[in-house]
Amino acid sequence: MSFRSEPAHTHGAPEATAVLLCNLGTPDAPTAPALRRYLAEFLADPRVVEIPAFAWKPILHGIILRTRPTKSAAKYASIWMPEGSPLRVWTEKQAKLLRGYLGERGQPVAVDFAMRYGQPSIASRLDALKARNTTRVLILPLYPQYSGTTTASVVDAVHSWARGVRRLPEFRFVNQYHDHPMYIDALAQRIAHHWMVHGRPDRLVMSFHGVPRRTLTLGDPYHCQCHKTARLLADRLGLDESQYKVTFQSRFGRAEWLQPYTEPTLHELGKAGVKRVDAICPGFVSDCLETLEEIAMEGRQAFLNAGGQEFRYIPCLNDQHEWIAALAAIAQQHLAGWPVPAAEPAALKAQRERALALGAKS
Numbered sequence: 050m051s052f053r054s055e056p057a058h059t060h061g062a063p064e065a066t067a068v069l070l071c072n073l074g075t076p077d078a079p080t081a082p083a084l085r086r087y088l089a090e091f092l093a094d095p096r097v098v099e100i101p102a103f104a105w106k107p108i109l110h111g112i113i114l115r116t117r118p119t120k121s122a123a124k125y126a127s128i129w130m131p132e133g134s135p136l137r138v139w140t141e142k143q144a145k146l147l148r149g150y151l152g153e154r155g156q157p158v159a160v161d162f163a164m165r166y167g168q169p170s171i172a173s174r175l176d177a178l179k180a181r182n183t184t185r186v187l188i189l190p191l192y193p194q195y196s197g198t199t200t201a202s203v204v205d206a207v208h209s210w211a212r213g214v215r216r217l218p219e220f221r222f223v224n225q226y227h228d229h230p231m232y233i234d235a236l237a238q239r240i241a242h243h244w245m246v247h248g249r250p251d252r253l254v255m256s257f258h259g260v261p262r263r264t265l266t267l268g269d270p271y272h273c274q275c276h277k278t279a280r281l282l283a284d285r286l287g288l289d290e291s292q293y294k295v296t297f298q299s300r301f302g303r304a305e306w307l308q309p310y311t312e313p314t315l316h317e318l319g320k321a322g323v324k325r326v327d328a329i330c331p332g333f334v335s336d337c338l339e340t341l342e343e344i345a346m347e348g349r350q351a352f353l354n355a356g357g358q359e360f361r362y363i364p365c366l367n368d369q370h371e372w373i374a375a376l377a378a379i380a381q382q383h384l385a386g387w388p389v390p391a392a393e394p395a396a397l398k399a400q401r402e403r404a405l406a407l408g409a410k411s
């Protein structure tokens with residue numbers, strides 16, 4: 050192990066605080082080679098696929114990475130935006146907007162974003178922050194519900210960057226905010242606004258990304274946190290249990306995942322004569338393949354093909370004002386009490402002179 054040589058600390062250079070928004074990641078292009086690169090990194094993470102490497106690697110490289118990239122690329126092509134992958138476009142926009150909302154004791158807080166898989170990597174953004182003399186970094190995963198498969202994997206990436214660095218910044222990590230009142234409020238307002246325009250459905254389906262069921266029995270709080278988010282949101286909207294349903298989507302592989310599964314549920318609702326369904330994905334804060342293709346396209350078809358009459362997908366929080374305000378509050382709550390270095394003597398002198406000019410007693 051060797052640590053990089055680094056420039057000596059530049060005395061007098063302002064030390065900075067930064068918030069790094071971390072999302073899952075996405076391919077660079079809707080093409081099979083880009084998907085192969087992305088999925089190879091993603092699916093090799095032992096946090097994501099908990100199968101011993103000797104058993105998993107032959108399946109990943111021999112089967113999955115030969116077949117899935119072409120199929121997935123076509124799906125990505127159907128949702129790609131002129132500026133790029135929706136997940137990246139929205140995450141970048143959230144970072145840009147959040148920059149305008151944050152300020153700490155007169156010190157500006159830098160805001161950047163990174164992806165756990167693909168680009169811009171967490172390591173590359175931490176390098177950039179360090180080069181700007183950032184000495185405090187708040188890691189804010191864009192996952193409201195904690196899961197070992199996602200949140201903990203972001204922490205792993207930060208630690209693996211840290212292993213090669215001589216002079217480390219201080220870190221703080223946001224673990225979860227599934228019940229944060231401003232997050233719940235932003236979701237409620239999203240839905241209420243949608244209902245003001247389109248009217249209320251017969252059933253609101255709240256679909257969360259799934260994880261293997263085994264992780265629940267092994268102690269992952271994800272399932273409970275999804276249900277708590279849903280219950281708080283339903284309370285806030287005045288829905289009783291017959292008016293909404295919590296489901297889990299995106300099952301991968303043959304093992305059992307959290308149930309009930311989203312698509313079969315939509316099919317059953319259509320078959321049971323439920324006429325109108327709205328779907329929202331409260332665990333995703335940025336629209337992406339899993340929401341725009343799997344729910345808004347495939348989910349809609351499942352419901353309509355089974356006899357349902359109207360299906361509306363309610364978009365993610367994306368760049369909604371209430372959501373960025375919630376992110377700012379979450380960041381500020383975690384930045385609170387973080388000691389910042391005493392002001393430079395020159396700044397203190399200028400401050401004193403301003404105070405004297407304003408009539409303060411010396």
Ligand SMILES: C=CC1=C(C)c2cc3[nH]c(cc4nc(cc5[nH]c(cc1n2)c(C)c5CCC(=O)O)C(CCC(=O)O)=C4C)c(C)c3C=C
Nearest residue numbers: 073074075076097121136196198199258260301337338339
């Ligand atoms: C293989 C197991 C997977 C686990 C466990 C998993 C957990 C998990 N994922 C998200 C959020 C997202 N996942 C997305 C895509 C995606 N997820 C998996 C697999 C697992 N996810 C795959 C193979 C893919 C790739 C898409 C495909 O080929 O079908 C995305 C969208 C990314 C995008 O580019 O749009 C998100 C977001 C969470 C929150 C989570 C656990 C809680």
Ligand SMILES: [Fe+2]
Nearest residue numbers: 073258299339
């Ligand atoms: Fe996923």
Ligand SMILES: [Fe+2]
Nearest residue numbers: 299338339343
């Ligand atoms: Fe999917």
